[in-house]
Amino acid sequence: MKDQIYLSDVVTLQLDNEKCNGCGMCVKVCPHEVFELSGRKSHIIRRDYCMECGACAMNCTEGAISVESGVGCAAGIINGILNNTEPSCDCGGSKANCC
Amino acid sequence: MKSYQTGTIAVADYTIPVVSDKLGLGDFIGAVMVRFGINRGNYKVDPGLYSTGSPDITSDVFVTGNYKLSFDHLRKNLKGLNSWILVLDTKGVNVWCAAGKKTFGTSELVRSINEADLRSIVSHRKLILPQLGATGVAAHKVKEASGFNVHYGPVRAADIKEYIGDGYRASREMRMVKFGFYDRLKLIPNDFIQGKIYLLISIAVAFIIAGINLKGGRFDFELKSSIHGMVNVLLGYSAGVILTPALLPYLPFRMFSLKGLFAGLVVSTGLFFTQLTGLNLINKIGWFLVILSISSFMAMNFTGSSTYTSLSGVKREMKISIPLQIALASIGIILLIISWF
Numbered sequence: 001m002k003d004q005i006y007l008s009d010v011v012t013l014q015l016d017n018e019k020c021n022g023c024g025m026c027v028k029v030c031p032h033e034v035f036e037l038s039g040r041k042s043h044i045i046r047r048d049y050c051m052e053c054g055a056c057a058m059n060c061t062e063g064a065i066s067v068e069s070g071v072g073c074a075a076g077i078i079n080g081i082l083n084n085t086e087p088s089c090d091c092g093g094s095k096a097n098c099c
Numbered sequence: 100m101k102s103y104q105t106g107t108i109a110v111a112d113y114t115i116p117v118v119s120d121k122l123g124l125g126d127f128i129g130a131v132m133v134r135f136g137i138n139r140g141n142y143k144v145d146p147g148l149y150s151t152g153s154p155d156i157t158s159d160v161f162v163t164g165n166y167k168l169s170f171d172h173l174r175k176n177l178k179g180l181n182s183w184i185l186v187l188d189t190k191g192v193n194v195w196c197a198a199g200k201k202t203f204g205t206s207e208l209v210r211s212i213n214e215a216d217l218r219s220i221v222s223h224r225k226l227i228l229p230q231l232g233a234t235g236v237a238a239h240k241v242k243e244a245s246g247f248n249v250h251y252g253p254v255r256a257a258d259i260k261e262y263i264g265d266g267y268r269a270s271r272e273m274r275m276v277k278f279g280f281y282d283r284l285k286l287i288p289n290d291f292i293q294g295k296i297y298l299l300i301s302i303a304v305a306f307i308i309a310g311i312n313l314k315g316g317r318f319d320f321e322l323k324s325s326i327h328g329m330v331n332v333l334l335g336y337s338a339g340v341i342l343t344p345a346l347l348p349y350l351p352f353r354m355f356s357l358k359g360l361f362a363g364l365v366v367s368t369g370l371f372f373t374q375l376t377g378l379n380l381i382n383k384i385g386w387f388l389v390i391l392s393i394s395s396f397m398a399m400n401f402t403g404s405s406t407y408t409s410l411s412g413v414k415r416e417m418k419i420s421i422p423l424q425i426a427l428a429s430i431g432i433i434l435l436i437i438s439w440f
Contacts, residue, residue: 003348004278005414028269029233029251031276032407052409053199055233069234071199071412073403074355074417077410087410089196089403 004032004049011050012068017041019064026056026065101144102126103174108150111219120151120178126171133168134285136292142167143191148215149174152181154396156222161252161262162208163229164189164197176256180263183220187211198235205237209244215388218246227252227259227267230274278406283344286404292339294397298336301393305332308432313439329388334370335390338362339397344404355408356420361399363391382438388431399424 013034015026019038022040032049035042035056044050054069071077071087081086102125106117133139140231150158151174160183163173170186187207189197195201204247208226212218228236229334230251238249253262253273262269309328312319342362343350367387399420402408 002274003302005353006408007353009278010411010415014412025238028274029230031231031254031274033271033275049407050409051407052243052411053234055198055231058235058237059233061240068410069199071403072405072408072413074131074399075403075415077413077417090325 363394385434
């Protein structure tokens with residue numbers, strides 16, 4: 001899995017250990033094994049593998065996880081700057097510049 | 100009736116289409132076409148409820164988006180099973196991207212459940228979602244709004260049968276996203292074509308400026324030189340769009356723009372041994388820098404097609420790389436202009 005690591009020390013992922021109820025949803029939905037359950041709580045064990053997809057925060061019933069998710073895409077950011085909006089790939093229209 | 104439909108099934112006052120769990124030639128051709136960027140914005144199926152085999156009130160419900168490639172991929176992997184397929188309106192976009200935009204999302208899922216009157220179709224309250232849908236779906240909110248329990252199945256539809264066989268449990272492997280050689284290779288044709296505007300402009304510019312020769316105060320246009328220029332641009336583009344994705348984990352650095360820079364370097368070195376590098380030394384260096392900037396920029400755009408770049412990471416990369424790419428291109432172009440004289 002080492003080849004799927006991007007930049008170090010950059011993601012906005014936060015886990016509030018106090019609020020965590022150990023349900024394990026974050027472990028289940030994370031596509032890059034960022035979390036691990038131990039001692040009935042979730043822990044971030046591979047922070048630099050996080051891609052900020054937001055699945056964990058989305059499925060945490062206790063609001064223990066926060067992350068600024070969005071398109072991790074250079075073209076999307078450029079698109080956002082040019083159109084003065086949030087980063088957006090502009091998918092789903094007939095233009096279809098989806099990748 | 101669509102080509103993938105084999106009939107209908109009547110259930111609870113409704114007539115639900117039955118679809119084939121085998122892909123045909125038309126499906127294959129359609130898939131190849133979208134991989135080459137053809138008809139990509141319109142490769143859809145109608146949202147709603149479908150079935151495979153002959154399901155009943157106890158059969159599993161699988162959820163997907165209305166991008167036909169996703170739909171085909173799912174039904175192919177339900178071969179031999181009797182199941183329901185709930186297709187959400189993701190505007191023809193695949194599950195993971197749509198989840199990011201929340202079109203494969205909580206409210207669309209709940210709307211879809213209500214629209215299909217799913218509560219009358221099945222006696223259980225279980226939905227099986229692709230794991231990557233989790234980016235857009237809050238399982239607990241779906242339960243609250245519809246009474247249905249969201250089960251996140253494996254990342255890949257190909258693992259569905261094993262998932263079911265293991266008692267609806269996904270292994271660690273099934274929950275991890277891979278980005279292997281073939282995964283990356285499949286993305287290249289579409290990315291090559293999506294960037295065609297950048298490519299065509301660059302080639303047109305190269306055609307013009309490479310051919311210009313102002314030596315001795317005369318305006319001259321050399322076709323051979325012009326073609327060399329176009330080849331340089333095409334190679335820079337290919338280094339970023341083909342070579343970088345293909346060799347991604349083997350290229351040095353973590354930033355895609357720097358991997359692209361390296362790929363551009365490799366291609367330029369190869370070019371050096373041919374007759375195609377330019378008129379004179381300044382011209383050669385100018386083209387070299389232009390190749391590097393194109394390659395770096397196109398490689399940086401591959402972040403959008405990758406499975407592991409974060410928004411925060413890409414922002415950091417762009418802050419560093421865009422000024423670098425602009426500098427390389429500017430110095431390169433200045434040197435090219437100087438070399439005309």
